[in-house]
Amino acid sequence: MSLDFETVRRIAHLARIRVEDDELPKLAAELNTILGWVEQLAALDVAEIPPLTGPVSMALRMREDVIDDGGIPEKVLANAPERLGDYFVVPKVVE
Amino acid sequence: MSLTDLTLAEARKKLRAREVSARELTEAHLRAIEALQPKLNAFITLTPELALAQAKAADERLARGEALPLDGLPLAIKDLFCTEGVRTTAASRMLENFIPPYESTVTAKLKAAGAVFLGKTNLDEFAMGSSNITSAFGPAVSPWQRPDDPRPLTPGGSSGGSAAAVAARLALGATGTDTGGSIRQPAAFCGIAGIKPTYGRCSRYGIVAFASSLDQAGPMARTVEDCAILLEVMAGFDPKDSTSAEEPVPPFAEALKRSVRGLRIGIPKEYRVEGMPPEILALWEKGAAWLETAGAEIREVSLPHTPHALPTYYIVAPAECSSNLARYDGVRYGLRVPAEDLTEMYEKTRAAGFGAEVKRRILIGTYVLSAGYYDAYYLRAQKVRSLILRDFTEAFREVDALLTPTAPSAAFPLGEKMDDPVTMYLNDVFTVPASLAGLPALSVPCGTDAQGLPLGLQVIGRPFDEEGIIAVGRALEESAGFAARPALAAQE
Numbered sequence: 001m002s003l004d005f006e007t008v009r010r011i012a013h014l015a016r017i018r019v020e021d022d023e024l025p026k027l028a029a030e031l032n033t034i035l036g037w038v039e040q041l042a043a044l045d046v047a048e049i050p051p052l053t054g055p056v057s058m059a060l061r062m063r064e065d066v067i068d069d070g071g072i073p074e075k076v077l078a079n080a081p082e083r084l085g086d087y088f089v090v091p092k093v094v095e
Numbered sequence: 096m097s098l099t100d101l102t103l104a105e106a107r108k109k110l111r112a113r114e115v116s117a118r119e120l121t122e123a124h125l126r127a128i129e130a131l132q133p134k135l136n137a138f139i140t141l142t143p144e145l146a147l148a149q150a151k152a153a154d155e156r157l158a159r160g161e162a163l164p165l166d167g168l169p170l171a172i173k174d175l176f177c178t179e180g181v182r183t184t185a186a187s188r189m190l191e192n193f194i195p196p197y198e199s200t201v202t203a204k205l206k207a208a209g210a211v212f213l214g215k216t217n218l219d220e221f222a223m224g225s226s227n228i229t230s231a232f233g234p235a236v237s238p239w240q241r242p243d244d245p246r247p248l249t250p251g252g253s254s255g256g257s258a259a260a261v262a263a264r265l266a267l268g269a270t271g272t273d274t275g276g277s278i279r280q281p282a283a284f285c286g287i288a289g290i291k292p293t294y295g296r297c298s299r300y301g302i303v304a305f306a307s308s309l310d311q312a313g314p315m316a317r318t319v320e321d322c323a324i325l326l327e328v329m330a331g332f333d334p335k336d337s338t339s340a341e342e343p344v345p346p347f348a349e350a351l352k353r354s355v356r357g358l359r360i361g362i363p364k365e366y367r368v369e370g371m372p373p374e375i376l377a378l379w380e381k382g383a384a385w386l387e388t389a390g391a392e393i394r395e396v397s398l399p400h401t402p403h404a405l406p407t408y409y410i411v412a413p414a415e416c417s418s419n420l421a422r423y424d425g426v427r428y429g430l431r432v433p434a435e436d437l438t439e440m441y442e443k444t445r446a447a448g449f450g451a452e453v454k455r456r457i458l459i460g461t462y463v464l465s466a467g468y469y470d471a472y473y474l475r476a477q478k479v480r481s482l483i484l485r486d487f488t489e490a491f492r493e494v495d496a497l498l499t500p501t502a503p504s505a506a507f508p509l510g511e512k513m514d515d516p517v518t519m520y521l522n523d524v525f526t527v528p529a530s531l532a533g534l535p536a537l538s539v540p541c542g543t544d545a546q547g548l549p550l551g552l553q554v555i556g557r558p559f560d561e562e563g564i565i566a567v568g569r570a571l572e573e574s575a576g577f578a579a580r581p582a583l584a585a586q587e
Contacts (some may be wrong), residue, residue, distance in 0.1 A: 011461050011462050011465065013460060015461040016438070016442050017445045017457065017458070018442035018443050019182055027458075030455055031458060031459060031504075035459070035462070036540070037406060037409075037517045038406040038409055038472070040403070042471070043102045046475060052478070052484055053308065053477060054294070054483065055308065055533020060333075076427075080427060080428065081429075082431070090437055091440055
């Protein structure tokens with residue numbers, strides 16, 4: 001299994017990372033090295049094995065559905081690259 | 096003895112006996128940092144004013160006889176822990192100017208226990224790496240040097256800045272985080288001790304996330320005792336972390352007094368990997384012999400799926416990282432590269448903000464989670480992860496702890512092992528399996544190679560049996576009598 005440039009471009013877009021055309025050959029080679037190496041897991045028979053999602057089997061806790069924080073817009077917005085009042089500002093998304 | 100050479104336990108005694116003040120202790124460490132930071136690049140951000148203010152408050156409490164558990168003890172904090180009002184970068188351009196409005200639970204506990212924060216230590220970008228080479232602020236450098244080779248050595252990674260700072264006597268102890276070996280491998284490379292606790296033992300709240308089913312905070316210090324003292328403060332249930340364990344925190348330092356007599360120590364035969372340097376093999380055998388002399392029983396055990404742990408890790412960790420790092424979108428905090436539309440802004444921001452290794456892992460993670468490949472890669476890796484955990488569970492029916500080398504080599508020159516990404520990944524061969532299984536593991540310095548570089552041994556324990564590995568680690572430490580000093584260490 002080997003990724004072609006088109007696939008790398010598609011994955012990069014899914015991950016929202018701009019990849020320039022001249023970066024593709026090196027990046028594709030590196031990704032293929034990694035994928036070629038992890039490919040060895042395909043040799044294992046895992047048909048009957050349940051997947052492990054986390055190392056400690058614990059039931060997630062429930063808590064009361066009540067508001068226990070908030071009211072800190074200044075803290076929330078303190079690191080905003082751009083803000084207007086109590087809002088984050090992004091480029092126009094609706095025409 | 097100089098103030099920077101004290102262990103954390105010794106310094107605590109002297110502070111409480113009023114033989115030294117927190118201010119003197121802190122100033123000695125700040126001077127040491129001033130002298131060696133230009134060479135070691137161990138810190139990304141220094142906080143001398145905060146440190147002196149904390150030391151002053153500690154001295155006031157000490158004078159009143161109201162000492163807190165860590166009162167006046169200077170520590171270094173990995174720059175992955177959010178610290179309120181103090182820049183937290185994760186060694187990434189993405190967070191170069193990020194000032195958290197809140198404190199991580201682990202650092203909040205250390206602060207509340209009276210510790211003094213000297214600064215934020217260097218790491219691989221977003222903790223993704225084993226050599227510090229991926230830091231956007233330039234790598235931390237090991238204080239150790241080979242006698243006949245001037246090339247600077249890696250302190251290991253990702254918690255390399257913390258390891259370098261502690262080894263060079265710039266701090267009495269440090270916090271680290273470990274996802275696949277990021278506490279244990281740098282500890283081994285720098286000749287210090289480090290504990291990766293059981294998954295869930297320390298809260299992940301406020302730690303910049305890498306792979307959430309693996310990330311775990313832990314202490315790094317020059318002795319097992321110092322690590323135990325720090326862990327006792329860092330550990331504990333936290334409702335702010337949904338995977339925090341509701342386990343009582345035992346007095347870990349008490350476990351130092353435990354004998355290893357009668358303990359069954361397993362030697363996993365699959366860890367005898369091809370190409371392992373004979374010195375490491377010899378040290379491993381020596382470690383087993385020390386424990387046997389101390390009354391433990393040595394047994395060979397089998398963890399048959401060990402060879403599959405690394406590839407499993409390099410599917411699971413990138414998958415989780417691609418999901419976690421989706422939050423860096425240039426909207427709410429962190430870097431933003433302006434653009435005409437939203438998608439272009441995301442793409443340009445993430446292209447500029449992330450380094451090469453972080454991008455590789457996000458892309459691999461995105462691929463293994465994408466439609467059509469999820470079952471073949473991600474689901475399969477999760478199933479193999481079950482097999483790896485099962486191996487450990489079965490081994491722990493026969494033995495009480497496992498003894499292995501921490502890393503397959505001593506520290507290597509910075510910039511080596513860069514031929515392809517997989518060469519670097521192989522560094523984690525002995526540390527990754529315990530991470531996948533969520534088990535507690537520690538590294539303890541046990542000897543040096545022919546060139547005088549430190550080598551560590553790893554002890555892996557049952558879930559939540561940090562006390563067991565502390566007892567075994569202490570026994571190894573006692574027998575090894577590791578006393579080598581790095582070439583670059585504080586002089587006072």
